[in-house]
Amino acid sequence: MRNHQASESVSxxxxxxxxxxxxxxxxSLAFSTYRANRLLLLGTDATDQPQIKLNERLFDRPMGLFVAGESLWMAARCQLWRLDNLLAPGQLHEGGDRLYVPAASFTTGEVNAHELVLDADDQPIFVNTAFSCLATIKPRCSFAPTWAPPFITQFAGDDRCHLNGLALKDGLPTWATAFCSxxxxxxxxxxxxxGGVVIHIPSGELAATGLAMPHSPRWRDGKLWLLNSGTGELGWIEDGQFRALCYLSGFVRGLAFAAGFAVVGLSKLRSPEFTGLPLEERLNAEGNPGGCCGLRVIDLATGEIVHSLDLPDPIDELFDVAVLPGVRQPRALGLQGEEIDCLVKIPDQPELLHVRPMAPSGKPHQGPTLRPFGLPQPSTPTATTDSHHDTPASPGTPIRYQRVFHLTPANLAPYAELTFPSLAPGSTAITRIKGELLGLSAMASGVMVGLAIAERQADGSAQLLSLKVDVPWRRRGIGTGLLRRLMVFLAKEDIxxxxxxxxxxxxLSTCFEPILARLGWSTPRTDFVLLEGRSHQIDGINWADRFPIAAPYSLLPWHQLSETQVNQARALDAPTELQPPVDQRELEPSISLALLHHDAPVGWVLAHRTGAGSVRYSSLFVATGHRSRARALSLLAEGFRRQNAAAIPTGRAAIDHRNTAMLRLLKRHLGVHLLAIGRSRRCQSPPLKSLQATPNTSGSTER
Ligand SMILES: CC(C)(COP(=O)(O)OP(=O)(O)OC[C@H]1O[C@@H](n2cnc3c(N)ncnc32)[C@H](O)[C@@H]1OP(=O)(O)O)[C@@H](O)C(=O)NCCC(=O)NCCS
Incomplete structure (x- = not known):
């Protein structure tokens, strides 16, 4: 049986x-989710039939958690936080018996701090993932490295092995997990x-290899436990090997122990980034491709899941879990809201005092908007020609090319101005991104003036998604420099x-194609003819009246096909690019139609939604043997009629340039009804290996 409970905002x-x-x-339990920016505290109310109580607070990208007496330490985007309990023993505040308040923070900079611990001397040690080392805090420094794996020979902030987890033994940092050696x-x-490994910190030796994205190493009762996230398993290390205790339906990360039980955090699978993992196959086989997000309590004696907690959107990922011993219902104050301003604790006064704040928290003095350092500078409206020289684009300014790490569709927004074609939030291009993003920037005096972005494809290739140089900086070789360095980087990565x-x-023929030619790319060739039609124009199309679909043919909304009929459709002689998609949820239901002959599908028109007011016609197909009497035209006309009825103003399509039948149809019947006819071109870089001799991508100042 499941209990449903609402916290302040999460059910x-x-x-x-x-x-x-x-x-x-x-x-009680504390756990963190960095994608949803929350610290979550799970306890129970004080009744005899205890009910779950969940308290959540927003912090910026919380990750590692560590409990030290009455304090809870937390690694976040740029800081390590120490939250202290303000309540005396036995004292309650809004039902909670602990009130953790952000009491001190240490600014580390955005170094992707993962797990953190306090060592035997109460010194915070954290995994500095960006710099591939362990580090501690140090006055007048952002951090001080304390150890790095022996295979990290260069100290650089570019996440060389994805060092992420840290286990203490007898108060000493003793094991670390990393994704490679x-x-x-x-x-x-x-x-x-x-490629994942466990490293024995004192000796630098590899304590285990062959792991899949390992996380959360913990020394417990003489055993080194950890989570092999890429297989979804909790287990331990024995003789250099991972021994699985149990499998869980999610990306396991965050591990804590209580008596004979383990508490494990589960995250949903971020498929574009995690494709190819054994866990993905397992989840697909279970019919649960995304996996679960929540907590599982495992009996260590049997490996059985004895209790569970599932979390809803927007929480789809957990990072760490910590046990709060002797705590019934923990609560925390966040940095937002008035409570943090109002509640005051004074020595020897048992009760918390309320003071009245002068201004609501989070809104101190609203000064002029400042642009964060390093982000693209917006072009002024007049800066549309190469003659604009108001910006500091002086000829001698050295250009530094450097990787932009951890780019995802979700965090691309600040770079949107430097993308072409646009990858701004809500753009069609951004919704199509499935693979890992590889970004390379050109920086002039700390400001980004050019950006190239490629998307890694599942087959090991990559696609150039965007290349743009800010207007005042064009014609200085930066576009060429960016593309060449990106090519070199990909070659090194075997992409x-x-x-x-x-x-x-x-x-593009003027500004861009010369760059491609200069770098040895193949000559761009037209591969698709692009069409766009507005509903008021396609409204004039009357083929459906002229060529009605007559029995034994009929039309049926695609979503009403049975599974057998979908399989029959897939078995038709349609070319691969016109095949119906595997995930039918992608299809626009109001437009996508099947053409039936008796009950058997013999053709279709399929459309995808691409925005609030647009669809893309992705496939029009009629099986050989049924291709007469303008049935394709009737199908298309019915699709258009439904597009109109659904009040979707814009329809687009791309027709393969080899599809002569469709192009003929277009020329004869559609041309007059369409708004734009363009051409998409395709080309390919030269063998990337041949470029490896050219300079490195990071920190280079040469043009
Ligand atoms: C395309 C773009 C990235 C080129 O950036 P850039 O830094 O100006 O490129 P380079 O300085 O390396 O130019 C290389 C060559 O391209 C040609 N070229 C570039 N811009 C040109 C222009 N405005 N007129 C004529 N030739 C031009 C020239 O042959 C130039 O070499 P040259 O200066 O030695 O004559 C930039 O113009 C841009 O951001 N355009 C808008 C976005 C875009 O079109 N991106 C293409 C991705 S699909």
């Missing part, structure tokens, strides 16, 4: 025994399935080939 589902288990074990920048991205598809235009 959770827990197994019925979880609250009693927490009560019996006399613990190599010091090449970002090489771990290619080794996710079996090949790099391809590009773009919509042909006179501007």
């Amino acid at each position: 959770i589902a827990s197994s019925s025994g979880l609250a009693s288990w927490l009560r019996e074990a006399n613990i 190599s010091g090449d920048p970002s090489s771990w991205r290619n080794q996710r399935s079996e 090949a080939p790099l391809t590009l598809r773009y919509k042909a235009s006179p501007e």
Whole structure:
């Protein structure tokens, strides 16, 4: 049985025994989610039939958690936080018996701090993932490195092995987990399935290899436990090997222990970044491709899941879990809201005092908007020609080319001005991104003036998604420099080939195609003819009246096809690019139609939604043997009629340039009804290996 409970804003589902288990074990739990920016505290109310109580607070990207007496330490985007309990023993505040308040922070900079601990001297030690080292805090420094794996030979902030987890033994940092045992920048991205390692910190030796994205090492009762996230398993290390205790349906990360039980955090699978993991196959086989997000309590004696907690959107990922011993219902104050301003604790006064704040928190003095350092500078409206020289684009300014790490569709927004074609939030291009993004920037005096972005494809190739140089900085070789360095970087990562598809235009022929030619790319060739029609124009199309679909043919909304009919449709002789998609949820239901002959599908028109007011006609197909009497035209006309009825103003399509039948149809019947006809061009970089001799990408100042 499941219990559904609402916290301040999150509604959770827990197994019925979880609250009693927490009560019996006399613990509560703290856990963190960095994608949803929350610290979550899970406890129970004070009744005899305990109910789950969840308290959540927003922090910026919380990750590692560590409990030290009455304090809770937390690694966040740029700071390590120490939250202190303000309540005296036995004192309650809004039902909670602990009130953790942000009491001190240490600014580390955005170094992707993962796990953190306090060592035997109460010194905070954290995993500095960006710099591939362990580090501590130091006055007048952002951090001080204390140890790095022996294979990290260069100290650089580019996450060389994805060092992420840290286990203490007898108060000493003793084991660390990493995604690979190599010091090449970002090489771990290619080794996710079996490159993971446990490193014995005192000796520097590898204590275990062959792991899949390992996390959360913990020394407990003489055993080194950890989570092999890429296989979804909790287990321990024995003789250099991972021994699995149990499998869980999610990306396991965050591990804590209470008596004979383990508490494990589960995250949903971010498929574009985690493709190819053994866990992905397992989840697909279970019919649960995304996996679960929540907590699982595992009986260490049997490996069985005895309790669970599932979390809803927007929480789809957890990072760490910590046990709060002797705590029934923990609560925290966040940095937002008035409570942090109002509540005051004074020595020897048992009660918290309320003071009245003068201004609401988070809104101190609103000065002029400042642009964060390093982000693209917006072009002024007049800066549309190469003659604009108001900006500091002086000829001698050195250009530094450097990787932009951890780019995702979600965090691309600040760079949107430097993307072409646009990857701004809500753009069609951004919704299509499925693979890992590889970004390279050109920086002039600390400001980004150019950006190239490629998307890694599942087959090991990459596609150039965007290249743009800010107007005042053009014609100085920066566009060429960016593309060349990106090609070199991809070659080093064994990502090949790099391809590009773009919509042909006179501007691109002038500004961009010379760069491609200069760098040895293949001559761009038209591969698709692009169409766009507005509903008021396609409204004039009357083929459906002229060529009605007559029995035994009929039309049926695609979503009403049975599974057998969908399989029959897939078995038709349609070329691969016109096949119906595997995930039918992608289809626009109001437009996508099947053409039936009796009950058997013999053709279709399929459309995808691409925005609030637009669809893309992705496939029009009629099986050979049924291609007469203008049935394709009737199908299309019915699609248009439904597009109109659904009040979707714009329809687009791309027709393969080899599809002569469709192009003929277009020329004869559609041309007059369409708004734009363009051409997409495709080309490919030269063998990338041949470029490896050219300079490195990071920190280079040469043009
Ligand atoms: C395309 C773009 C990235 C080129 O950047 P850039 O830094 O100006 O490129 P380079 O200085 O390396 O130019 C290389 C060559 O391209 C040609 N070129 C570039 N801009 C040109 C222009 N405005 N007129 C004529 N030739 C031009 C020239 O042959 C130039 O070499 P040259 O200066 O030695 O004569 C930039 O113009 C831009 O951001 N345009 C808008 C976005 C875009 O079109 N991106 C293409 C991705 S699909």
